[in-house]
Amino acid sequence: xxxxxxxxxxxxxxxxxxxxxxxxxxxxxxxxxxxxxxxxxxxxxxxxxxxxxxxxxxxxxxxxxxxxxxxxxxxxxxxxxxxxxxxxxxxxxxxxxxxxxxxxxxxxxxxxxxxxxxxxxxxxxxxxxxxxxxxxxxxxxxxxxxxxxxxxxxxxxxxxxxxxxxxxxxxxxxxxxxxxxxxxxxxxxxxxxxxxxxxxxxxxxxxxxxxxxxxxxxxxxxxxxxxxxxxxxxxxxxxxxxxxxxxxxxxxxxxxxxxxxxxxxxxxxxxxxxxxxxxxxxxxxxxxxxxxxxxxxxxxxxxxxxxxxxxxxxxxxxxxxxxxxxxxxxxxxxxxxxxxxxxxxxxxxxxxxxxxxxxxx
Amino acid sequence: xxxxxxxxxxxxxxxxxxxxxxxxxxxxxxxxxxxxxxxxxxxxxxxxxxxxxxxxxxxxxxxxxxxxxxxxxxxxxxxxxxxxxxxxxxxxxxxxxxxxxxxxxxxxxxxxxxxxxxxxxxxxxxxxxxxxxxxxxxxxxxxxxxxxxxxxxxxxxxxxxxxxxxxxxxxxxxxxxxxxxxxxxxxxxxxxxxxxxxxxxxxxxxxxxxxxxxxxxxxxxxxxxxxxxxxxxxxxxxxxxxxxxxxxxxxxxxxxxxxxxxxxxxxxxxxxxxxxxxxxxxxxxxxxxxxxxxxxxxxxxxxxxxxxxxxxxxxxxxxxxxxxxxxxxxxxxxxxxxxxxxxxxxxxxxxxxxxxxxxxx
Numbered sequence: 001x002x003x004x005x006x007x008x009x010x011x012x013x014x015x016x017x018x019x020x021x022x023x024x025x026x027x028x029x030x031x032x033x034x035x036x037x038x039x040x041x042x043x044x045x046x047x048x049x050x051x052x053x054x055x056x057x058x059x060x061x062x063x064x065x066x067x068x069x070x071x072x073x074x075x076x077x078x079x080x081x082x083x084x085x086x087x088x089x090x091x092x093x094x095x096x097x098x099x100x101x102x103x104x105x106x107x108x109x110x111x112x113x114x115x116x117x118x119x120x121x122x123x124x125x126x127x128x129x130x131x132x133x134x135x136x137x138x139x140x141x142x143x144x145x146x147x148x149x150x151x152x153x154x155x156x157x158x159x160x161x162x163x164x165x166x167x168x169x170x171x172x173x174x175x176x177x178x179x180x181x182x183x184x185x186x187x188x189x190x191x192x193x194x195x196x197x198x199x200x201x202x203x204x205x206x207x208x209x210x211x212x213x214x215x216x217x218x219x220x221x222x223x224x225x226x227x228x229x230x231x232x233x234x235x236x237x238x239x240x241x242x243x244x245x246x247x248x249x250x251x252x253x254x255x256x257x258x259x260x261x262x263x264x265x266x267x268x269x270x271x272x273x274x275x276x277x278x279x280x281x282x283x284x285x286x287x288x289x290x291x292x293x294x295x296x297x298x299x300x301x302x303x304x305x306x307x308x309x310x311x312x313x314x315x316x317x318x319x320x321x322x323x324x325x326x327x328x329x330x331x332x333x334x335x336x337x338x339x340x341x342x343x344x345x346x347x348x349x350x351x352x353x354x355x356x357x358x359x360x361x
Numbered sequence: 362x363x364x365x366x367x368x369x370x371x372x373x374x375x376x377x378x379x380x381x382x383x384x385x386x387x388x389x390x391x392x393x394x395x396x397x398x399x400x401x402x403x404x405x406x407x408x409x410x411x412x413x414x415x416x417x418x419x420x421x422x423x424x425x426x427x428x429x430x431x432x433x434x435x436x437x438x439x440x441x442x443x444x445x446x447x448x449x450x451x452x453x454x455x456x457x458x459x460x461x462x463x464x465x466x467x468x469x470x471x472x473x474x475x476x477x478x479x480x481x482x483x484x485x486x487x488x489x490x491x492x493x494x495x496x497x498x499x500x501x502x503x504x505x506x507x508x509x510x511x512x513x514x515x516x517x518x519x520x521x522x523x524x525x526x527x528x529x530x531x532x533x534x535x536x537x538x539x540x541x542x543x544x545x546x547x548x549x550x551x552x553x554x555x556x557x558x559x560x561x562x563x564x565x566x567x568x569x570x571x572x573x574x575x576x577x578x579x580x581x582x583x584x585x586x587x588x589x590x591x592x593x594x595x596x597x598x599x600x601x602x603x604x605x606x607x608x609x610x611x612x613x614x615x616x617x618x619x620x621x622x623x624x625x626x627x628x629x630x631x632x633x634x635x636x637x638x639x640x641x642x643x644x645x646x647x648x649x650x651x652x653x654x655x656x657x658x659x660x661x662x663x664x665x666x667x668x669x670x671x672x673x674x675x676x677x678x679x680x681x682x683x684x685x686x687x688x689x690x691x692x693x694x695x696x697x698x699x700x701x702x703x704x705x706x707x708x709x710x711x712x713x714x715x716x717x718x719x720x721x722x
Contacts (some may be wrong), residue, residue, distance in 0.1 A: 020648045154585075154606045157518060157599075163617055163642075211589050212570065212717070213597050224515075226589075226597065228572050236574050236587065238518075238599050245515045245615045247643035247652065250622075254606045256524055261611075261624065263638075264652065271650045277624075281524075282608035287381045289632045289666055291608065291625065305650055356573070 004323060007315040008034035010072035010096070012063045012087060014047040017101065018078045021128065022051040024307035025076070030315040033057050034073075037066035063087060067094040074318050076128070077101060080179035081186060085110040088125075092117040097124040097318045097328075099311070102194075103186035103343065104336045111340050115333050124321060126314045126332040127339075129194055131266050133313055134306035136274040137198075139298065144199060144253050144260055149280050151257030156199050156237035158192040159250040160266060161224075164243040175221050175243070183221035184243050185343060191266050192239035193342045194335075195251045196229060202338050205229040205237070209356045210349035215244070227346045257281050259295070268306070275299045365684060368676040369395035371433035371457070373424045373448060375408040378462065379439045382489065383412040385668035386437070391676040394418050395434075398427035424448060428455040435679050437489070438462060441540035442547060446471040449486075453478040458485040458679045458689075460672070463555075464547035464704065465697045472701050476694050485682060487675045487693040488700075490555055492627050494674055495667035497635040498559075500659065505560060505614050505621055510641050512618030517560050517598035519553040520611040521627060522585075525604040536582050536604070544582035545604045546704060552627050553600035554703045555696075556612045557590060563699050566590040566598070570717050571710035576605070588707045618642050620656070629667070636660045 009025050009032065011018050018036075025031045033053045038044035041061030048059050060066050066075060067090055074097035079087055081103050091098050098118060104127050105111035118125045131137060144150045164172065173179040174187045182189075197204075207230050214225035224242035249267065253260040259279040268274035279295035304312070320326040341359055349357040370386045370393065372379050379397075386392045394414045399405035402422030409420050421427050427436060428451055435458035440448055442464050452459050459479060465488050466472035479486045492498060505511045525533065534540040535548045543550075558565075568591050575586035585603035610628065614621040620640040629635035640656035665673070681687040702720055710718040 017649075020650065023648060151607070154603065155520070155522070155601055157520060157601070159516070159518060159613065159615070161516070161615060207573075209573065211597065211599070213591050213595060215595065226599070228587075230574050234574060234576065236572065236601070238572070238587070238601065240516055240518065240597070240599065242515065242615075245617055246512070246620045246640055247645075248613070248615055248620050248640075250613060252520065252609070252611060254520070254522060254603075254609055256606055259607045259609050263622065263656070267645065267649060267652065269652045269655050279607055279609075284608075284628065287384060288378070288628060289381065291628065291630045294630050295624070 004319055006030055006032040007318045008032055008071055008073045010035040010037065010066040010069060010075045012037055012066055012075050012077045013079050014038045014043050015078040018047070018076065019051055020307055021076050021078070021311070024305065024311045026052050027304055027308040028311040028315060030312050030319070034071055035060060035066050035069050037061070037063050067091055067096055072096060073322060074099060074314070080173045081106055081182060082179050085113055088114040089117045092121045092123045095121055095123060097321070099126055099128055099314050101128045102190045103182050104340060106181055108337065108340045108344050111337060115337065118328065118333065122321065122328060124314065124317045124328040125336065126317070127336045128310065130307045130310050132198070133309040134268065134274055135302050136268070136276060136300040139300050140260055140262065140276050143258065143278050144255065149258050150255040153200060153253060153255050154235060155254040156196050157250070157252045158195045158237070158239040159248050160188040160191045161240070161242040161245040162188070162247045163245055169217070169223065169243060175217055175223065177219040177221050181221060182343065182347070183223055184241050185222045185225055185347060188241040189225065189239065189346070190339060190343060192241050194339050195265060196237040196239060197338055197342065199251070199253045200231070200235065202335060203231065204338055204341065204359050204361055206232045207356050207358050208342060208345045208349055210346050210354050212354050214350055222350070225346070225350060227349065229342065271305050273299050273301045365680055367391055367393040368679045369393055369432055369434045371396040371398065371427040371430060371436045373398055373427055373436050373438045374440050375399045375404050376439040379408070379437065380412055381668055382437050382439070382672070385666065385672045387413050388665055388669040389672040389676060391673050391680065395432055396421060396427050396430050398422070398424045428452055428457055433457060434683060435460060435675070441534045442467055442543060443540050446474055449475040450478045453482045453484045456482055456484060458682070460487055460489055460675050462489045463551045464543050465701060467542055469698065469701045469705050472698060476698065479689065479694065483682065483689060485675065485678045485689040486697070487678070488697045489671065491668045491671050493559070494670040495629065495635060496663050497629070497637060497661040500661050501621055501623065501637050504619065504639050505616065510619050511616040514561060514614060514616050515596060516615040517557050518611070518613045519556045519598070519600040520609050521549040521552045522601070522603040522606040523549070523608045524606055530578070530584065530604060536578055536584065538580040538582050542582060543704065543708070544584055545602050546583045546586055546707060549602040549604070550586065550600065550707070551700060551704060553602050555700050556626060557598040557600060558699055558703065560612070560614045561592070561596065563696060564592065565699055565702065565720050565722055567593045568717050568719050569703060569706045569710055571707050571715050573715050575711055583711070586707070586711060588710065590703065632666050634660050634662045
């Protein structure tokens with residue numbers, strides 16, 4: 001890797017999240033900001049200026065122009081979900097590697113179109129699920145994978161909510177049926193489902209059942225929902241996601257011997273470290289007046305923020321293809337697809353009036 | 362209260378939990394250990410000796426004898442649930458006030474028998490849900506009742522599990538259909554349901570739906586289960602309880618503005634203080650690289666352990682009846698009954714194959 005050219009990124013659109021990812025591209029030490037395109041040249045120009053793009057970076061008044069830029073290796077695509085299939089396919093056809101915002105697609109049929117075009121064009125796809133790349137995530141995985149400490153995984157609960165507020169609930173793209181038709185399920189629910197699948201090593205549940213009482217807006221977009229996930233071996237998970245309540249980012253993973261708690265899994269409270277709590281074989285004092293042993297907190301430092309680590313990992317994979325002639329890594333597309341499959345099943349369960357829905361792989 | 366005679370307690374049976382409550386009776390400053398009865402005089406005698414009973418305390422070889430002791434004001438009853446209705450009725454008929462272990466009864470019909478006899482005999486009933494009496498509980502309630510800080514309550518999740526181990530799963534009374542037929546639902550599930558009802562000021566849900574995949578033993582006793590609870594106004598709660606996994610004692614209460622987390626709600630990690638975490642209007646830093654403001658931890662000291670505060674409150678109510686001629690307080694029996702109603706509905710939902718069950722008051 002040392003001495004290699006950095007991977008040159010083009011940004012499609014000027015979404016708020018693109019500011020964070022632009023900074024990450026600058027920070028990752030293996031990538032550089034090469035271009036930005038927006039339907040408005042002025043917006044793209046301002047974006048480049050405000051977000052530390054180097055003088056060499058190109059500014060375009062269209063997405064197409066970014067894809068036509070021969071110097072661009074990879075694109076970061078934070079477009080509304082309903083536009084993903086069109087622009088992801090075009091990007092792949094132009095041999096641009098693809099860091100795609102979540103939810104990756106409106107349904108698995110659309111995602112499969114994207115995956116096929118990426119594969120046939122030899123481009124890397126990764127969804128932009130930043131927390132997967134925090135070193136804390138690996139440490140947490142280490143704990144729940146340790147059969148001696150954690151035992152057998154039995155139950156997971158994930159909860160992700162934020163209070164969008166009136167303006168968000170009326171105007172954000174995530175509540176618009178033509179832009180992000182999956183609403184809260186696609187936005188916050190995506191993270192819940194991903195965290196649950198992550199905890200079980202991406203073994204798909206046998207079935208899902210949406211909780212009663214989801215909330216929709218007038219256009220029929222989900223603003224709050226939940227579900228239970230069920231595995232053949234008896235594991236159970238529940239999740240709850242909402243645009244209506246204070247920020248919650250909880251994952252609890254419970255095993256026969258141990259417990260993991262994390263309260264900021266998607267966005268750590270602070271940037272340079274993140275913590276989680278573990279308990280192992282918790283018992284009680286003599287008269288059951290306290291716990292023995294007590295849970296312990298683990299603090300994991302990180303030199304780079306998780307989004308920069310994400311960009312670095314993506315760039316590493318792109319570099320392997322570009323410089324070493326390797327094939328795209330299949331892991332990330334598979335994780336995207338499994339997340340999508342469960343999300344689709346939850347949506348079907350809601351649509352069918354809270355029927356139990358088998359998850360098809 | 363000052364200068365009043367302490368309330369004189371008789372203990373029915375020598376269950377493990379009776380040791381903790383005997384200590385609490387000694388500690389409460391408003392009660393005294395007056396008698397203990399067991400089917401075995403030797404066991405009762407050893408219990409009295411091991412648990413700091415004063416020399417004046419009587420030791421009996423039967424439960425009846427405790428109830429016939431004219432000096433006994435109140436009994437603590439940690440008997441198996443299936444014996445509650447018989448012994449609670451006898452106790453009330455002998456005018457003994459009743460601190461009754463949870464679950465209070467096998468079903469609401471049995472509980473109503475107990476409640477009627479208590480009422481017609483003018484005796485106080487309180488269930489022995491210790492955590493209700495910790496000063497932390499009042500502080501947490503203060504937070505979630507503060508509409509400015511917490512907003513409107515929308516979602517609750519409660520999880521209570523412990524790893525019983527092989528001996529427990531084979532031999533404990535809580536897995537025996539003739540002794541504690543409610544199994545994990547009655548034992549750990551009771552606390553989940555109580556915590557949820559506590560959070561909503563004991564407003565009964567409209568309906569409950571048991572989660573699929575409960576685990577039973579060969580005798581048909583529930584060892585693990587869960588449910589969702591649904592209110593007319595859209596509030597949702599989920600809980601999970603189990604005898605199979607590491608100790609978890611979580612309650613999360615989520616409002617439009619704020620969030621409450623507690624991880625040791627039933628038995629605090631340590632005896633002399635307990636903490637909880639609140640977040641209020643959590644947002645993010647400029648580039649969404651951290652939380653602003655961050656959640657804050659609150660530590661609540663307690664001079665007496667929660668079980669001693671429970672005994673003190675119960676003794677205060679008994680003293681009001683005994684010395685001031687007041688009527689029994691209706692609050693506690695109502696809370697017991699509401700908890701039982703929800704527990705019964707969860708059981709019915711399981712029995713009917715995970716049907717949605719209306720909660721009848």
